[in-house]
Amino acid sequence: MTPPATHATPTVLASTARIFDLSLGQMLWSRRSVFLAFLVGGPVLLAAGIRVVSAADRLGLPQINGARVGGAALFGTMIWLLYVRVIVPVLGVFYGTSLVADEVDDKTITYLFTRPIPRAAVLFGKYLAYLVCTVLLVLPSVVFVYFLVAPIGGTIGEAFPTLVADLGMLAVGLTAYGAVFAWVGARMRRPLVVGLVFTFGWEPVVLVVPGYLKRLTVAYYLQALVPHAMPRDSPVSVLLQVFSGGPSVPTSLASLAAIAVVALWWAGRSVEKQEYVLEQ
Amino acid sequence: MxxxxxxxxxxxxxxxxxxxxxxxxxxxxxxxxxxxxxxxxxxxxxxxxxxxxxxxxxxxxxxxxxxxxxxxxxxxxxxxxxxxxxxxxxxxxxxxxxxxxxxxxxxxxxxxxxxxxxxxxxxxxxxxxxxxxxxxxxxxxxxxxxxxxxxxxxxxxxxxxxxxxxxxxxxxxxxxxxxxxxxxxxxxxxxxxxxxxxxxxxxxxxxxxxxxxxxxxxxxxxxxxxLIDEHPHTVYIKADQTRALARQFLADDGVLSLTFEDEAVVVQTGRPDAFYARLTALAASGEFGTIHEVTSPDDNLQAVFQYLVKS
Missing domain, CATH: 3.40.50.300 (P-loop containing nucleotide triphosphate hydrolases)
Structure with missing residues (x-):
């Protein structure tokens, strides 16, 4: 027998980078990405529709419940209602819960788990690929929406700083939701169901209940990062007032960072310890 | 060793x-x-x-x-x-x-x-x-x-x-x-x-x-x-010219039966060694096109195991 070789296991960081390399292309061109590209295309179509309608209107300003709103406010509303409350969590759920589950379902996990890398690196590398993939899906969509909606009743440059802040905020949201759902995927049975219940059941309900429970959501911290002044005297403003009174921006950022780090660490630990029994 | x-x-x-x-x-x-x-x-x-x-x-x-x-x-x-x-x-x-x-x-x-x-x-x-x-x-x-x-x-x-x-x-x-x-x-x-x-x-x-x-x-x-020689061995073969290939096996003494399933031939042989050697030679000759798949169900071994467990 050959004497033991003196190989050192590659570090988590190096292994993560290699799994990222391996996974990014797979993830970008997956059926899931194609399907979710349609989802993020929805707001662009809506924005295009609004632009056409507003161009046909003499005043050029769309109305929400009788109140005329400018492009910047409309953009802020779309960011909040479509991206923050729907698209970002949905992307987090669909990608995050499947980081390891896809490899298990496809039975390709064997090839990764029989290589000299820490198992947690498989999850971390795939998580990074998820971030790049979702950022590439979401951010262009937001930019398109901005350029379609912002000129309505205003100028493109006027609200540009908020666009930059929005892009940053959405990236932070994808980071936090992805980590939470990566943990759900690594730890729980039926992770997709759990993720959808969390996103469309737990978070909306808890956010309108007075008390501390709302701190057990991602949306609570994320909403504090929304930089927009919203239109008043409309149901949207009423809705947004319900969500107001959140933590400060630094507190939110620190909380979201803590959520992401802790969730990822737990997820990595679960993957390290868990057995994956593949159906023959 | x-x-x-x-x-x-x-x-x-x-x-x-x-x-x-x-x-x-x-x-x-x-x-x-x-x-x-x-x-x-x-x-x-x-x-x-x-x-x-x-x-x-x-x-x-x-x-x-x-x-x-x-x-x-x-x-x-x-x-x-x-x-x-x-x-x-x-x-x-x-x-x-x-x-x-x-x-x-x-x-x-x-x-x-x-x-x-x-x-x-x-x-x-x-x-x-x-x-x-x-x-x-x-x-x-x-x-x-x-x-x-x-x-x-x-x-x-x-x-x-x-x-x-x-x-x-x-x-x-x-x-x-x-x-x-x-x-x-x-x-x-x-x-x-x-x-x-x-x-x-x-x-x-x-x-x-x-x-x-x-x-x-x-x-x-x-x-x-x-023990295994006492039990017929089954081989499933898929080839470009399955029927022409099957005709080659008819002359073999060891072949006990031939049946066709979809585009494949299923052969039962009493002498697997000789059969596989012949199959390899036929594949190498290229006379019958490409042989795409050769598999063997586990019935052969199952029979031997049943025998071993009983005895």
Whole structure:
């Protein structure tokens, strides 16, 4: 027998980078990405529709419940209602819960788990690929929406700083939701169901209940990062007032960072310890 | 192999169960260096044992060591091991070269060196011409060979091969058997599973017989050879010209029956050695087009095991 070789296991960081390399292309061109590209295309179509309608209107300003709103406010509303409350969590759920589950379902996990890398690196590398993939899906969509909606009743440059802040905020949201759902995927049975219940059941309900429970959501911290002044005297403003009174921006950022780090660490630990029994 | 050579795999009262189902039941064994065949019908526990040896599963009870170390959560051992799993699973959109390179890179090798190692491995399994093709477009036999390529690319000391010949055409089968024997001669160790005695016998005389999660016997393959000869051996063959190929078998004394299923012929033979030799010669002649698939159901071995368990 050959004497033991003196190989050192590659570090988590190096292994993560290699799994990222391996996974990014797979993830970008997956059926899931194609399907979710349609989802993020929805707001662009809506924005295009609004632009056409507003161009046909003499005043050029769309109305929400009788109140005329400018492009910047409309953009802020779309960011909040479509991206923050729907698209970002949905992307987090669909990608995050499947980081390891896809490899298990496809039975390709064997090839990764029989290589000299820490198992947690498989999850971390795939998580990074998820971030790049979702950022590439979401951010262009937001930019398109901005350029379609912002000129309505205003100028493109006027609200540009908020666009930059929005892009940053959405990236932070994808980071936090992805980590939470990566943990759900690594730890729980039926992770997709759990993720959808969390996103469309737990978070909306808890956010309108007075008390501390709302701190057990991602949306609570994320909403504090929304930089927009919203239109008043409309149901949207009423809705947004319900969500107001959140933590400060630094507190939110620190909380979201803590959520992401802790969730990822737990997820990595679960993957390290868990057995994956593949159906023959 | 020297008598004092340390075991490459040692199991001590090893059990694995999945909920209420027992996969492996109180197995104690010591696998010597060299080539060892793990022989058993489907569902016997071969894959469970392979997964325990490769550290994919954690023992429910007992312990297992590989190359002298515990394998569970010990990734450094994978530098010295190559695993060819049974399942037909790949990243279908990658080319063979990209896939093998990406896996070799996980061994800490840089891109250039990994590509070189992958090319050599693909050459070893005769896939150089198809290296740039997407795996999704590979035939069953090519998919088996690309799995072998990722197993050998990093030059491991111990090969764990789970049903490596399944679906290969006769020529690829012969080459793979030759390759495994070369590894044995080069001082590498191989644990290879199959449900076909004939395949194992062509690689090694040292076998582990497994059935219903227990090791039935360890030792020399020739001792059960006579038993298997008493039972007809079934072979399923898919070729370009299946019927013309089947006509060639009609004249063989050893062939007991021929039936057609879809585009394949199912042959029952009493002399598997002679039959496989003839099949390989016919494949090499190219007279009947490409032989796409040769598989053997596990009924052959099941019959022998039933006999062994009863006696």
């Amino acid at each position: 020297t008598p004092s050579a340390p075991a490459i795999v040692a199991a001590n009262h090893l059990s694995k169960w999945y909920g209420q189902v027992i996969g492996l039941n109180d197995v104690t064994l010591s696998v010597p260096p060299g080539i060892t065949g793990l022989l058993g019908p489907n569902g016997a526990g071969k894959s469970t044992l392979m997964k325990l040896i490769t550290g994919q599963l954690k023992p429910s009870q007992g312990e297992i060591t590989v190359l002298g170390e515990s394998i569970w959560r010990n990734p450094a051992l994978y530098f010295r091991m190559g695993f060819c799993p049974e399942q037909d699973a790949f990243y279908e959109r990658m080319t063979g070269l990209e896939w093998v390179t990406a896996l070799v890179r996980l061994n800490g090798v840089d891109e250039r060196q990994a590509t070189e190692m992958a090319r050599r491995a693909l050459e070893t399994v005769d896939l150089t011409d198809a290296a740039g093709k997407k795996i999704g477009a590979y035939s069953k036999g090519m998919r088996q060979r690309v799995k072998m390529a990722q197993t050998l690319a990093h030059d491991p000391d111990l090969f764990i091969l789970d049903e490596p010949l399944a679906g290969m055409d006769p020529i690829a089968r012969r080459k793979t058997i030759r390759l495994i024997k070369e590894w044995g001669r080069a001082g590498k160790s191989v644990i290879v599973s199959s449900h076909i005695l004939h395949e194992i016998e062509s690689m090694t005389a040292n076998i582990l017989l497994i059935n219903q999660g227990r090791i039935l016997a360890e030792g020399n393959v020739h001792q059960i050879r006579e």
